Amino acid sequence: MEERKEARKARNEKIVNCLYQKPDAIFRLICFPWAGGGSTHFAKWGQKFHDLLEVHSIRLAGRETRTEEPFVTDINQAVDEIVCALLPLLQDKLFAFFGHSMGNYLAFMTARQLKEQYNLEPVHFFVSSATPPHSQPQIPDGKTLTEEEVKWSYMDFGGTPNCFLINSQEFQEYFLIFKADVHMLNTYNFDAPLKAVLSCDVTCIFGSEDKIISNLEGWKDITSGSFGMYHRQGGHFYLMEPSHEAFIQNHITKCLELSTISY
Numbered sequence: 001m002e003e004r005k006e007a008r009k010a011r012n013e014k015i016v017n018c019l020y021q022k023p024d025a026i027f028r029l030i031c032f033p034w035a036g037g038g039s040t041h042f043a044k045w046g047q048k049f050h051d052l053l054e055v056h057s058i059r060l061a062g063r064e065t066r067t068e069e070p071f072v073t074d075i076n077q078a079v080d081e082i083v084c085a086l087l088p089l090l091q092d093k094l095f096a097f098f099g100h101s102m103g104n105y106l107a108f109m110t111a112r113q114l115k116e117q118y119n120l121e122p123v124h125f126f127v128s129s130a131t132p133p134h135s136q137p138q139i140p141d142g143k144t145l146t147e148e149e150v151k152w153s154y155m156d157f158g159g160t161p162n163c164f165l166i167n168s169q170e171f172q173e174y175f176l177i178f179k180a181d182v183h184m185l186n187t188y189n190f191d192a193p194l195k196a197v198l199s200c201d202v203t204c205i206f207g208s209e210d211k212i213i214s215n216l217e218g219w220k221d222i223t224s225g226s227f228g229m230y231h232r233q234g235g236h237f238y239l240m241e242p243s244h245e246a247f248i249q250n251h252i253t254k255c256l257e258l259s260t261i262s263y
């Protein structure tokens, strides 16, 4: 029994990366990374928040400590796995979601499933750099993407240092991860929600020069809670600029502190 519990815990820790544990935290922030990304970038945010907020970052199969596992081919499968790994973390503390780009679709589906099946809901959903689920234009077929296409897209997106793009051998690995993530995204159903499926507050943050995203106001359709929008100067990866990252982190802290007043 104890062994099974330990095995489950180890498995969950592969899916949900927490680099800085905060036993006294009253909130958990669950971060959902962009396509082609690992969990480390957001897991490191844990160091930047005060002790009342513990940061966790989702790690999809096929990367980092999950390199041995095959990529997920269906987004529903990824969500089932994430929900299962998150459940033990979400029962005892308030939690919020933060997604960047593709991560928002996983975050949204995870929030929907948690609400429908477990009556659990984040206190706040922070959306960064993403078109609303029901406005998403056609996404190319992940399976047929070429390395050159992905390199050009990465240059456009602006979140990848040149050194990674120049080294072909190293890039091959990142290319395969991105291709798999886009293929997983191809299985996402971008239908308009018939009604607000969530009731938490939603904040949308984006770069003012981001050419990839559109119709951000559409995010308010997913919730009956309040909705706010903020922009910072920059493109799709505006959040790589330290002052913008600090803005996001301060905003998250402020919103979560305020949310305790209403709970």
Ligand SMILES: CCCCCCCCCC(=O)SCCNC(=O)CCNC(=O)[C@H](O)C(C)(C)COP(=O)(O)OP(=O)(O)OC[C@H]1O[C@@H](n2cnc3c(N)ncnc32)[C@H](O)[C@@H]1OP(=O)(O)O
Binding pocket: 034, 035, 036, 037, 038, 039, 040, 041, 100, 101, 102, 103, 139, 140, 145, 149, 150, 153, 154, 157, 158, 159, 160, 161, 164, 174, 182, 185, 240
């Ligand atoms: C054509 C098809 C279009 C289809 C669109 C579909 C919709 C997609 C919606 C999206 O999500 S768009 C986002 C697409 N993804 C990207 O643009 C990739 C952005 N770049 C990265 O994720 C990274 O630069 C990289 C490719 C290297 C992968 O980063 P990881 O963090 O997952 O890799 P890794 O764990 O191996 O980290 C490598 C090291 O580089 C560091 N690093 C990576 N990116 C960095 C960066 N930008 N600035 C500074 N450091 C960076 C990272 O912190 C780490 O340092 P440490 O080893 O010291 O921990």
